[in-house]
Amino acid sequence: MELSNYARIFKALSSEQRLKIFMMIYDNCCAPEESKLGSEFRFVNDACCSIKGGIEKAFTKICDCMSLSRSTISHHFKELQNAGLITCEREGQTYRCSVNEATINAIKNFLK
Amino acid sequence: MELSNYARIFKALSSEQRLKIFMMIYDNCCAPEESKLGSEFRFVNDACCSIKGGIEKAFTKICDCMSLSRSTISHHFKELQNAGLITCEREGQTYRCSVNEATINAIKNFLK
DNA sequence: TAGATTATTCTACAATCATGGAACTTTCGA
DNA sequence: TCGAAAGTTCCATGATTGTAGAATAATCTA
Numbered sequence: 238m239e240l241s242n243y244a245r246i247f248k249a250l251s252s253e254q255r256l257k258i259f260m261m262i263y264d265n266c267c268a269p270e271e272s273k274l275g276s277e278f279r280f281v282n283d284a285c286c287s288i289k290g291g292i293e294k295a296f297t298k299i300c301d302c303m304s305l306s307r308s309t310i311s312h313h314f315k316e317l318q319n320a321g322l323i324t325c326e327r328e329g330q331t332y333r334c335s336v337n338e339a340t341i342n343a344i345k346n347f348l349k
Numbered sequence: 350m351e352l353s354n355y356a357r358i359f360k361a362l363s364s365e366q367r368l369k370i371f372m373m374i375y376d377n378c379c380a381p382e383e384s385k386l387g388s389e390f391r392f393v394n395d396a397c398c399s400i401k402g403g404i405e406k407a408f409t410k411i412c413d414c415m416s417l418s419r420s421t422i423s424h425h426f427k428e429l430q431n432a433g434l435i436t437c438e439r440e441g442q443t444y445r446c447s448v449n450e451a452t453i454n455a456i457k458n459f460l461k
Numbered sequence: 462t463a464g465a466t467t468a469t470t471c472t473a474c475a476a477t478c479a480t481g482g483a484a485c486t487t488t489c490g491a
Numbered sequence: 492t493c494g495a496a497a498g499t500t501c502c503a504t505g506a507t508t509g510t511a512g513a514a515t516a517a518t519c520t521a
Contacts, residue, residue, distance in 0.1 A: 240372070244365040251360035252509070253353050260352070306511050311469060313509090330467050330518050341460050348453050364479070418481045423499060425479090442488050442497050466519075477508070482501105489496075 242321075243347055246340060249320035254305060255313045262323055262334050354433075355459055358452060361432035366417060367425045374435055374446050 250256050303310070314332075317323045321340045325332040362368050415422070426444075429435045433452045437444040 240368060241365050244363055244368045247359045247368070248363035251356055251363040253356040254509080256352060256356045256359070305509095307468065308470080308512075309510050315469095327468095332468085345457055345460060348457060366479080417479095419498065420482075420500080421480050423497095427499090439487095439498095444498085462521105464519105464521090467517080469514100469516075471514080472512090474510090475508100476510100478506080480504085480506100482503090484499105484501085486499075487497085489494105491492100491494090 238343055238347075243344070246320045246322065246344060249316050249322055252313070254303065254309075255316060257303065258310070258313050259317055259322060263336050350455055350459075355456070358432045358434065358456060361428050361434055364425070366415065366421075367428060369415065370422070370425050371429055371434060375448050 250259060305313075314323075314325065314334075318325060321337055323334050324337055325334045327333075362371060417425075426435075426437065426446075430437060433449055435446050436449055437446045439445075
Protein backbone atom coordinates (compact mmCIF):
# COMPACT_ATOMS: atom_id res chain seq x y z
CA MET A 238 0.00 0.00 0.00
CA GLU A 239 1.19 3.50 -0.89
CA LEU A 240 2.28 5.90 1.80
CA SER A 241 -0.44 8.30 0.64
CA ASN A 242 -3.04 5.66 1.46
CA TYR A 243 -1.86 5.48 5.04
CA ALA A 244 -1.98 9.26 5.25
CA ARG A 245 -5.58 9.10 3.99
CA ILE A 246 -6.50 6.56 6.64
CA PHE A 247 -4.92 8.65 9.38
CA LYS A 248 -6.68 11.73 8.05
CA ALA A 249 -10.02 9.97 8.30
CA LEU A 250 -9.33 9.35 11.98
CA SER A 251 -7.90 12.80 12.67
CA SER A 252 -11.18 14.55 13.39
CA GLU A 253 -12.38 13.88 16.93
CA GLN A 254 -16.03 13.65 15.93
CA ARG A 255 -15.23 11.29 13.07
CA LEU A 256 -13.06 9.18 15.34
CA LYS A 257 -15.99 8.99 17.76
CA ILE A 258 -18.24 7.75 14.99
CA PHE A 259 -15.67 5.21 13.95
CA MET A 260 -15.27 3.95 17.50
CA MET A 261 -19.02 3.51 17.82
CA ILE A 262 -18.84 1.08 14.97
CA TYR A 263 -15.57 -0.38 16.12
CA ASP A 264 -16.42 -0.98 19.74
CA ASN A 265 -18.24 -4.08 20.63
CA CYS A 266 -21.41 -2.66 22.09
CA CYS A 267 -22.25 -6.09 23.41
CA ALA A 268 -19.24 -5.70 25.69
CA PRO A 269 -19.63 -2.01 26.49
CA GLU A 270 -17.20 -2.16 29.37
CA GLU A 271 -14.52 -2.16 26.69
CA SER A 272 -15.89 0.97 25.06
CA LYS A 273 -13.40 3.77 24.63
CA LEU A 274 -16.10 6.40 24.40
CA GLY A 275 -17.35 6.53 27.97
CA SER A 276 -20.78 5.80 29.37
CA GLU A 277 -22.66 8.32 27.29
CA PHE A 278 -22.21 6.20 24.21
CA ARG A 279 -22.60 2.75 25.59
CA PHE A 280 -26.31 2.13 25.39
CA VAL A 281 -27.71 4.05 22.50
CA ASN A 282 -31.05 3.05 21.05
CA ASP A 283 -30.88 -0.45 19.73
CA ALA A 284 -27.56 -0.05 18.00
CA CYS A 285 -25.12 -2.87 18.34
CA CYS A 286 -21.79 -3.30 16.68
CA SER A 287 -19.10 -5.90 16.85
CA ILE A 288 -16.02 -6.77 14.93
CA LYS A 289 -15.80 -10.11 16.68
CA GLY A 290 -17.88 -13.15 15.88
CA GLY A 291 -18.96 -11.88 12.52
CA ILE A 292 -22.06 -10.12 13.83
CA GLU A 293 -20.85 -6.72 12.65
CA LYS A 294 -23.92 -4.61 13.00
CA ALA A 295 -24.31 -0.91 13.50
CA PHE A 296 -26.70 1.75 12.27
CA THR A 297 -26.13 5.36 11.44
CA LYS A 298 -28.83 6.01 14.01
CA ILE A 299 -26.24 5.69 16.75
CA CYS A 300 -25.04 9.13 15.75
CA ASP A 301 -28.24 10.90 16.72
CA CYS A 302 -26.77 11.33 20.17
CA MET A 303 -23.99 13.46 18.75
CA SER A 304 -24.81 17.10 18.26
CA LEU A 305 -24.09 17.09 14.55
CA SER A 306 -26.39 17.60 11.63
CA ARG A 307 -27.43 14.74 9.37
CA SER A 308 -25.47 16.08 6.44
CA THR A 309 -22.31 16.34 8.52
CA ILE A 310 -22.69 12.77 9.70
CA SER A 311 -23.32 11.65 6.15
CA HIS A 312 -20.06 13.30 5.09
CA HIS A 313 -18.14 11.66 7.91
CA PHE A 314 -19.50 8.25 7.04
CA LYS A 315 -18.44 8.76 3.46
CA GLU A 316 -14.94 9.71 4.51
CA LEU A 317 -14.61 6.64 6.67
CA GLN A 318 -15.76 4.53 3.74
CA ASN A 319 -13.44 6.24 1.28
CA ALA A 320 -10.53 5.57 3.59
CA GLY A 321 -11.48 1.92 3.59
CA LEU A 322 -12.10 1.88 7.33
CA ILE A 323 -15.72 0.80 7.18
CA THR A 324 -18.07 -0.69 4.65
CA CYS A 325 -21.78 0.07 4.62
CA GLU A 326 -24.64 -1.76 3.02
CA ARG A 327 -28.00 -0.14 2.56
CA GLU A 328 -30.67 -1.86 4.60
CA GLY A 329 -34.00 -0.20 4.20
CA GLN A 330 -33.89 3.39 5.31
CA THR A 331 -30.53 3.12 6.98
CA TYR A 332 -27.22 1.33 6.78
CA ARG A 333 -25.55 -1.71 8.15
CA CYS A 334 -21.90 -0.88 8.75
CA SER A 335 -18.92 -2.97 9.57
CA VAL A 336 -15.30 -2.29 10.27
CA ASN A 337 -12.88 -3.30 7.55
CA GLU A 338 -10.47 -5.41 9.54
CA ALA A 339 -7.99 -5.55 6.67
CA THR A 340 -7.45 -1.82 6.97
CA ILE A 341 -6.99 -2.03 10.73
CA ASN A 342 -4.43 -4.76 10.25
CA ALA A 343 -2.67 -2.73 7.59
CA ILE A 344 -2.23 0.14 10.05
CA LYS A 345 -0.93 -2.18 12.73
CA ASN A 346 1.53 -3.73 10.32
CA PHE A 347 2.54 -0.31 9.11
CA LEU A 348 3.45 0.59 12.67
CA LYS A 349 5.06 -2.84 12.94
CA MET B 350 -5.73 8.49 27.24
CA GLU B 351 -8.51 10.76 26.00
CA LEU B 352 -10.10 10.20 22.62
CA SER B 353 -8.99 13.69 21.61
CA ASN B 354 -5.39 12.64 22.14
CA TYR B 355 -5.74 9.82 19.67
CA ALA B 356 -7.31 12.23 17.20
CA ARG B 357 -4.30 14.51 17.65
CA ILE B 358 -1.90 11.65 16.99
CA PHE B 359 -3.77 10.63 13.86
CA LYS B 360 -3.84 14.23 12.72
CA ALA B 361 -0.07 14.44 13.05
CA LEU B 362 0.20 11.47 10.69
CA SER B 363 -2.49 12.67 8.29
CA SER B 364 -0.27 14.87 6.13
CA GLU B 365 1.67 12.81 3.61
CA GLN B 366 4.81 14.92 3.93
CA ARG B 367 4.71 14.75 7.71
CA LEU B 368 4.11 11.02 7.58
CA LYS B 369 7.17 10.74 5.34
CA ILE B 370 9.24 12.64 7.88
CA PHE B 371 7.95 10.44 10.65
CA MET B 372 8.76 7.28 8.73
CA MET B 373 12.30 8.50 8.14
CA ILE B 374 12.75 8.56 11.86
CA TYR B 375 10.73 5.43 12.38
CA ASP B 376 12.35 3.22 9.79
CA ASN B 377 15.46 1.44 10.70
CA CYS B 378 17.89 2.90 8.24
CA CYS B 379 20.38 0.26 9.20
CA ALA B 380 18.00 -2.25 7.65
CA PRO B 381 16.85 -0.11 4.74
CA GLU B 382 15.29 -3.04 2.92
CA GLU B 383 12.44 -2.68 5.40
CA SER B 384 11.93 0.97 4.59
CA LYS B 385 8.40 1.91 3.62
CA LEU B 386 9.57 5.01 1.81
CA GLY B 387 11.22 3.53 -1.25
CA SER B 388 14.80 3.72 -2.40
CA GLU B 389 14.99 7.50 -2.61
CA PHE B 390 14.98 7.77 1.13
CA ARG B 391 17.16 4.88 2.15
CA PHE B 392 20.64 6.35 2.11
CA VAL B 393 20.48 10.00 2.90
CA ASN B 394 23.56 11.78 4.09
CA ASP B 395 24.78 10.20 7.29
CA ALA B 396 21.36 9.93 8.87
CA CYS B 397 20.58 6.74 10.66
CA CYS B 398 17.55 5.91 12.69
CA SER B 399 16.43 2.89 14.57
CA ILE B 400 13.78 2.09 17.10
CA LYS B 401 15.34 -1.27 17.76
CA GLY B 402 18.36 -1.83 19.96
CA GLY B 403 18.13 1.53 21.62
CA ILE B 404 20.30 3.30 19.08
CA GLU B 405 17.55 5.68 18.08
CA LYS B 406 19.35 8.25 16.06
CA ALA B 407 18.14 10.57 13.35
CA PHE B 408 18.87 14.12 12.30
CA THR B 409 16.63 16.74 10.87
CA LYS B 410 19.11 16.88 8.05
CA ILE B 411 17.49 13.83 6.49
CA CYS B 412 14.71 16.11 5.37
CA ASP B 413 16.88 18.13 3.03
CA CYS B 414 15.97 15.65 0.31
CA MET B 415 12.34 16.65 0.56
CA SER B 416 11.35 19.70 -1.41
CA LEU B 417 10.14 21.62 1.59
CA SER B 418 11.46 24.79 3.14
CA ARG B 419 13.27 24.79 6.47
CA SER B 420 10.46 26.52 8.25
CA THR B 421 7.92 24.02 7.00
CA ILE B 422 10.04 21.14 8.19
CA SER B 423 10.48 22.84 11.52
CA HIS B 424 6.71 23.11 11.83
CA HIS B 425 6.22 19.46 10.99
CA PHE B 426 8.80 18.36 13.53
CA LYS B 427 7.04 20.41 16.17
CA GLU B 428 3.72 18.80 15.36
CA LEU B 429 5.18 15.34 15.60
CA GLN B 430 6.64 16.27 18.97
CA ASN B 431 3.41 17.83 20.21
CA ALA B 432 1.55 14.67 19.31
CA GLY B 433 4.05 12.71 21.38
CA LEU B 434 5.21 10.69 18.39
CA ILE B 435 8.86 11.71 18.58
CA THR B 436 11.16 13.32 21.07
CA CYS B 437 14.06 15.50 20.04
CA GLU B 438 17.16 16.57 21.91
CA ARG B 439 19.36 19.38 20.72
CA GLU B 440 22.79 18.17 19.77
CA GLY B 441 24.96 20.99 18.53
CA GLN B 442 23.47 22.62 15.50
CA THR B 443 20.88 19.96 14.94
CA TYR B 444 18.69 17.44 16.70
CA ARG B 445 18.76 13.86 17.74
CA CYS B 446 15.28 12.44 17.38
CA SER B 447 13.74 9.22 18.50
CA VAL B 448 10.37 7.61 18.15
CA ASN B 449 8.27 7.51 21.27
CA GLU B 450 7.42 3.85 21.42
CA ALA B 451 4.84 4.38 24.15
CA THR B 452 2.74 6.39 21.71
CA ILE B 453 3.06 3.76 19.01
CA ASN B 454 1.97 1.11 21.46
CA ALA B 455 -0.93 3.27 22.57
CA ILE B 456 -2.19 3.44 18.99
CA LYS B 457 -1.83 -0.28 18.54
CA ASN B 458 -3.72 -0.94 21.77
CA PHE B 459 -6.35 1.56 20.79
CA LEU B 460 -6.94 -0.43 17.63
CA LYS B 461 -6.75 -3.58 19.73
C1' DT C 462 -51.53 7.26 -1.41
C1' DA C 463 -49.75 10.77 1.74
C1' DG C 464 -47.04 12.15 5.35
C1' DA C 465 -43.09 11.01 8.15
C1' DT C 466 -38.42 9.46 8.41
C1' DT C 467 -33.78 8.85 6.73
C1' DA C 468 -30.01 9.87 3.93
C1' DT C 469 -27.68 12.56 -0.03
C1' DT C 470 -26.19 16.43 -2.47
C1' DC C 471 -25.42 21.27 -3.26
C1' DT C 472 -23.92 25.48 -1.52
C1' DA C 473 -21.75 28.41 1.65
C1' DC C 474 -18.77 29.87 5.31
C1' DA C 475 -15.68 30.16 9.20
C1' DA C 476 -11.73 27.81 10.90
C1' DT C 477 -7.73 25.26 10.32
C1' DC C 478 -3.69 23.85 7.82
C1' DA C 479 0.46 23.34 4.84
C1' DT C 480 3.64 26.04 3.08
C1' DG C 481 7.34 29.65 2.20
C1' DG C 482 9.84 34.04 2.96
C1' DA C 483 12.11 37.19 6.00
C1' DA C 484 14.23 38.28 10.17
C1' DC C 485 16.46 36.47 14.08
C1' DT C 486 19.21 33.21 17.27
C1' DT C 487 22.44 29.77 18.14
C1' DT C 488 26.33 27.06 17.03
C1' DC C 489 30.25 25.63 14.33
C1' DG C 490 34.65 26.34 12.20
C1' DA C 491 38.23 28.97 9.72
C1' DT D 492 35.98 37.18 15.76
C1' DC D 493 33.27 36.67 11.76
C1' DG D 494 30.87 34.33 8.26
C1' DA D 495 28.35 30.13 7.26
C1' DA D 496 25.03 26.75 8.56
C1' DA D 497 20.94 25.11 11.07
C1' DG D 498 16.75 25.95 13.29
C1' DT D 499 12.89 29.03 15.12
C1' DT D 500 9.45 32.42 14.97
C1' DC D 501 6.44 35.68 12.81
C1' DC D 502 3.57 36.68 9.13
C1' DA D 503 1.00 35.92 5.04
C1' DT D 504 -1.59 33.16 1.76
C1' DG D 505 -3.92 29.72 -0.89
C1' DA D 506 -6.06 25.27 -0.08
C1' DT D 507 -8.60 22.17 2.62
C1' DT D 508 -11.87 20.96 6.07
C1' DG D 509 -15.78 20.59 9.35
C1' DT D 510 -20.06 22.09 9.67
C1' DA D 511 -25.03 23.31 8.72
C1' DG D 512 -29.14 24.58 5.98
C1' DA D 513 -32.07 23.81 2.06
C1' DA D 514 -33.62 21.05 -1.55
C1' DT D 515 -34.11 16.46 -3.14
C1' DA D 516 -34.60 11.32 -3.24
C1' DA D 517 -35.75 7.02 -1.29
C1' DT D 518 -38.21 4.25 1.97
C1' DC D 519 -41.38 3.12 5.57
C1' DT D 520 -46.03 3.10 7.61
C1' DA D 521 -50.65 4.53 8.75
